[in-house]
Amino acid sequence: MKSFLSFLLLGGCAVAAQAQTKPATASKAASYHLLQTTTVGGEGGWDYLAVDPVAQRLYLSHATQVEVLDLHTHQKAGVISNTPGVHGIAPVPKLGRGYITNGRSNTVTVFDLNTLKETASLPTGTKPDAVFYDEYSGRVFVFNNGGASATVIDAATDKVVGTVALGGAPEAGVSDGKGQVFVNLEDTNEIVVFDAKTLAVKHRWSVAPGEEPSGLAFDRAHHRLFSVCGNGKAIVLDSESGKVVAQVPIGKGVDGAVFDEAAQAAITSNGEGTLTVIHEDSPARFRTETIASARGARTIAIDPTTHHLFLSTAQYGATPAPTTETPRPRPSIVPGTFQVLEFGR
Template sequence: MKNLLLTAPLACLLAGGPARAQTPPVGAAAPAPYHLLSTVAIGGEGGWDYLSVDPAGERLYVSHGTQVEVVDLSTHKVIGTIPNTPGVHGIEVVPAAGRGYITCGRNNTCVVFDLKTLQPIGAPIATGPKPDALLYDAFSKRVFLFSNDGGKSTVLDGATGTVVGTADLAGDVEAPATDGKGTLFVNIEDKSEVIALDANTLAVKSRHALAPGKEPTGLGYDPKTNRLFSACANEKLVVTDSKTGRQVAVLPIGKGTDGAVFDPSTGNVITSNGASGTFTVIHQDSPSKYRVVGEVPTARGARTIARDPKTHHLFTCTADYGPVPAPTADNPRPRPSIVPGTFRVLEYGR
């Protein structure tokens, strides 16, 4: 796709400000950078949140209501289920310890499970309010359970599950990333910030505003160029220099995003947009230049995303929607109903 707006972004960069989105010529079309490779039918009932790829075990873990579905990536078959995870949000594995961790937002706990048997290890661990995203940081050998309410996030020893501390992040946390050298980056949804966290001391090292981005959710990271990619609820992707906090670029993305990944093999940033039913694909031409290269059709509700670092395939999940229930005093803005038996995983590749 040709770029018709070179002068303004260049001037903006020279002035130290962020470059705005590049607009393709009217009538220009480009082939979709990714296409649907397979659909894994799972069925059942309930909502969903994060997916997590375990490349060492060749498994995909998928949150689903009150349980986690385990998919074999070589056969594309469901090979197991981890039950009793009410309000499940995220799943993270620690292969060296042979265990995995699951955040359960409905009862403020973390379930620990055995990677071989998928059986629970001990009793659920109490966490901060509304545990949501989580991350295993190999540098500190810790699992961070990020709370989406109240700012207090629980930190565990990755090998034992022992609580080793609490990080006060002063905000509602969404997706994290790690530089692998002792620093974590986290989106703060209610304050529209991205922060840097010391993985050992648990101190907040810096806070950077994401305006004009609002309510950031998904977070991608490129350690080579020190770039953070915050996908925001107001249909903007904000690119930030992780070292300085300087805002590098702001680009348009689809509606209802809740996930973002960066693929170093292609230089692509991909956001998953549940309301639009698309992936927005943005290419990193250089550390200071980005452009939207395509919108890939997915499905309504496919708002989260996971990337397999081996195959570079992308995974998302959704189900069919039924009618919206009538509003009640307890639920004045009800969500559409989910058609039972239609839950599925979608796999995309180039």
């Protein structure tokens, strides 16, 4: 995913929705509200987070390690270290293992879900980023943002079994559970569709007028993909035809999206400090709602059992003065303020 402060570099205003979208009325109660804020502490940046709904644990990428929280107590359950440039985490409860992408070492760390100990280290393409497990194929797909490819791991053997040439920089990916994988390409403004078993690329769909797509949410039941883009739009596509069915305004600095089946809504996490809730009233009608979160909370995970949402961020300090070497400096992160926000309905 993008730098955790990339939203600060974005400009412009949110665009108006198409005719089939409308904002939620002011009289409607917010569909999600903040339940709890948990301070984790430590220093450094962050990216993806992931939920293990069976063990009720939350995995947080944080600098060069993964912090693990118990979702019942919100206490730290452990740390997985030696994950340089960590981006994504994919716990797979049925296998008792999880997978972590390490952007600096171009590797995936395989770890035991019970002990949190590393069991293997596997090579990937350049700058592995997003990762997920596909139940249909029994494979783990690692999206190499710097290598324009996906590394494919057989989860039964933890061996690399193939590579998919994607033709662009991949961000988030999802599966339809029937053998197709969909992934955003942020530099070509496309969704690429490939076969989970043969690895053959089947389709390339434009997300125009969306630009720089990152997060990808999926309503499998109604065949709707929500590709969230850096120019303040979520593009809704039919996952069977690739047709764009709607464009919806969202907040600035988006990097993540999830779909809540219980609420029939896609939720985007926006680095400006908001959540955009896209209510799917029907496969052709959408309305939006904006909820305050916190500055920098740009990635999101959902617990499919409680339907709670989790975001990570920290507090910011002063921005250093520009220099020749760093003409656009980032705000500093206040040490010890790394935290998790939990939202519920």
